[in-house]
Amino acid sequence: MAGINPDLVRENLAAAGAAPSDDDECPIKEVELTVPKTDDPTMPVLTFRMWVLGITSCVILSFVNQFYWYRTEPLSISSIAAQVATVPLGHLMARTITTRVFFKGQWCEFTMNPGPFNIKEHVLITIFANSGAGSVYATHILSAVKLFYKKQLAFLPAFIVMLTTQVLGFGWAGLFRRFLVEPAEMWWPSNLVQVSIFRSLHEQEKRPKGGTTLNQFFMIVLICSFSYYIFPGYFLQILTSVSWICWINKKSILVNQLGSGQNGLGIGSFGLDWSTIASYLGSPLASPWFATANVTVGFCLMMFVVTPTVYWNNIYQAKTFPFYSTELFKSDGSRYNTTAIINSNFQLDKVAYAKEGPLYMSAFFAMSYGLGFATLTATIVHGYIGQDERDIWEIEES
Incomplete structure (x- = not known):
């Protein structure tokens, strides 16, 4: 949420011809100032690069986080890392992949490069990455059975146990949708951070006099946080707990x-x-x-x-x-x-x-x-x- 300029939000909305009305105002001020209310339905979403980067991010993060989960000091890579890393890759694919239209004039017509890499593709890629970033809870069960009880579960029952625990979460979310999803008061602060990052990486801004753009502010914070963390995280781990x-x-x-x-x-x-x-x-x-x-x-x-x-x-x-x-x-x-x-x-x-x-x-x-x-x-x-x-x-x- 840091770095969001409310006046700039309203200017962008007005320029898009969709200035917010009083009826559309969100009761949560943080959401009102962070999440734009406009939409461009012409943006391509289910593109070739979205599927490639999304599935790749999901597979890599699921493997890395699960592999390092067994360490005493587990290493966890969040979806934000993939959210930032896929931006240059998306733009690179938009510039290098052919724009040729396959099966032109037929019902199955498609192109692998419909245009510039856009924010909707980026959001879906991050959703893929977020799905793979979290460890499956049933892994605790399978690990305990194998490591502590010296037993072995066959692939099918192990797969069913893991799938059941994953689907159970979606089931509870559906049952409690009226209480936990639909009310405007049920907002998720961490998601606003990702919305701010999406806007910083995709919105074109004019740098204010004596200030910084959202993209510049994001890069400054990224460099400073990395420079700080390298000391307690790598050189002086004693600083973790004094x-x-x-x-x-x-x-x-x-x-x-x-x-x-x-x-x-x-x-x-x-x-x-x-x-x-x-x-x-x-x-x-x-x-x-x-x-x-x-x-x-x-x-x-x-x-x-x-x-x-x-x-x-x-x-x-x-x-x-x-x-x-x-x-x-x-x-x-x-x-x-x-x-x-x-x-x-x-x-x-x-x-x-x-x-x-x-x-x-x-x-x-x-x-x-x-x-x-x-x-x-x-x-x-x-x-x-x-x-x-x-x-x-x-x-x-x-």
Whole structure:
């Protein structure tokens, strides 16, 4: 959203002969100032270069992100990288590919190069890239079966599991379309960032006196962010988490529990790595203040109130285990052997489970699991109550 000039938006709309009216005004000001209301239906969309660049971006990002997902420090390439990288490729294809019309005069007439590379093609390419950028959730299941339980799933059941989890998301989106898609209030801040990038890369602007165009502003930010990130991301990775309180007494368990930014509460610790700063909400620059504040309050309650209370009160023997860990433990603090409680049919062996004893988790891991289940219920309740309030408001207005 940074760099968007409202006056310039209105001038462009007016020049296109579609100046916004009061009836078309969006109730969300960020959307009103960022997303143009005009459309050019003559722009070609389903072009040869769109299919080539879109499918290629989807395949590359899905392979790279899934390949590096298994690292302790996973490397993730977002769709924004493909969004920027495909611009010169699109323009190159528009200049070099033949403009010849195949099967001219027939129903199947087409050309591989219908004209200049346009914003609609670019948007579809980015949608392709975004589809491949995210890791398939069911990969966690298949990886756990193979790595932890030493079992092997055949291709067909593994494919069905992965396909089911992917399609399930589209199904829920369709069921809750009335609540989560259609209302104008349900806007996605991160998408506005991509809209700004699309406009910066495609709109032709006249440079204001003493200022910069959107394209120039984008390049300046790109160069500066890369120059900054190379230090904590490559040269000085210690800047990811500076836990200065741990320097007071490195051997003290209590000091490390309070001050460690990676294995404790992280009190007083700070990070100079942007991926650390933005990890909890994607990007605080894109998210509105109320969303950032809401996540911050929830984090502080869970991290600094609920979890320490559970741990230092030794609820469910919490002090027997590390303060922060994703491992599974026995009651004596040793690691739990999950393969010992699974029989040859890959089912729970109740006799072996009774012998091994119940599972235990660290206080933070248990609270995270509980919060994860709570968010599912909270999302449904929030959407249902919000729709009821919207219906009441519409009735009162009518």
